[in-house]
Amino acid sequence: MYATIATPGMASTAFVEQFKGYVERWMSRQQSQAASVPADPKGPGRPFDLPSSVLWSTLLLCVLNRARGVRDLWRALVFQGYDLCDEAVYARLDSGGTEPLQAFFEHLSRLLAAWMQPLLDMQPWEPLAPFARQVLALDETTLDPVARKLPSLRHFKKGAVELLPGKLATLFDVRLQLWRRIDYLTDVQQNCKVHARALLEGVCKGTLLLFDLGYFGFEWLDELTTRTLW
Numbered sequence: 001m002y003a004t005i006a007t008p009g010m011a012s013t014a015f016v017e018q019f020k021g022y023v024e025r026w027m028s029r030q031q032s033q034a035a036s037v038p039a040d041p042k043g044p045g046r047p048f049d050l051p052s053s054v055l056w057s058t059l060l061l062c063v064l065n066r067a068r069g070v071r072d073l074w075r076a077l078v079f080q081g082y083d084l085c086d087e088a089v090y091a092r093l094d095s096g097g098t099e100p101l102q103a104f105f106e107h108l109s110r111l112l113a114a115w116m117q118p119l120l121d122m123q124p125w126e127p128l129a130p131f132a133r134q135v136l137a138l139d140e141t142t143l144d145p146v147a148r149k150l151p152s153l154r155h156f157k158k159g160a161v162e163l164l165p166g167k168l169a170t171l172f173d174v175r176l177q178l179w180r181r182i183d184y185l186t187d188v189q190q191n192c193k194v195h196a197r198a199l200l201e202g203v204c205k206g207t208l209l210l211f212d213l214g215y216f217g218f219e220w221l222d223e224l225t226t227r228t229l230w
Contacts, residue, residue, distance in 0.1 A: 016064060016065070019061075019064060020061060022108075022111060023057045023060065023061060050077065050082050050084060050088075050092065052097075052100045053100055053104075054077070054080070054082070055077070055089075055092055055093075055100075056100045056101040056104060057104060058073060058076050058077055058080070059073055059093075059101075060101075060104065061076070062076055070086065070089055070090060070093065071086055073089060074086040074089045077089065109178060109179070109180075112176075112178055113176055113178060116176050116177070116178065117176075129208050131206070131208070131230065132206060132207060132208035132230060133204055133205070133206040133207055134173065134175065134203070134204065134206075134207040134208070135173070135174040135175050135207070135208045135210065136171055136172065136173055136174065136180060136203065136207055136208070136209055136210070137170075137171070137172040137174055137209075137210040137211070138170075138171055138172075138196060138199060138200075138209055138210065138211040138215065139169075139170055139172075139211065139212065140167055140168065140169045140170070140185075140192045140195075140214075141167060141168050141170070142164060142166075142167040142188055143164065143165045143166055143167055143168065144165075145159075145163035145164050145165075146163055146164075146165055148163065161188060161189065164188045166184055166185055166186045166187075166188060167184075167185050167188050168182055168183070168184060168185070169182075169183045169185055169192070169195045169196070169199055170182050170183075170199075171199045171200075174210065181199055183195065183198070183199065192214050192215055193215055193217060193220050196211075196215065196220075197223075200227075200229070203229065205227070205228040205229070206228060206229075206230070207229050207230065208229075208230040209224065209229055209230065
């Protein structure tokens, strides 16, 4: 198997506008909830001028519009009327946490699933796997090694495992063509079957799982059989 690089195409204008409207409504709800919580006047530091919901939702819109860096995110925030420098955006991304982004992804996944369900009902999926309630693909991918530019990394040889920033464990819904779950793992040498059990939490009985030989193991297959998973 050879590594390939795919260039993503631009999202359609209609989809971008529809997605943007959903993001704006989500931002409005988040800001209303934040405004209903009274601020602590005795709390340390100066309150954030930029709400987390605005930061992360604007980042998603920038990704959808193929932004090339954090400065594009900063420009989008300034265009919305927020008075801040680009270094402040870098600092917020480093320290803000990803909980608001994760919550938004969960909302977005449910929205996309609702959009896709009518199309799914029109597709002749059942003859392909009439026994399966769902068809899910299970896989892991190792992230590209980091460049050896920092002094702390220069003594590592090319290809050293210490240069690998981690890997992604994923569960993909084949019928809906949507990601069910994506988890970041720091241990790149961990056997893929270890975290697979966490990925399959909540998967309904009768689901057909697709995975490669990296997941092969008699104990693993017996466990899937016990859980009534194909």
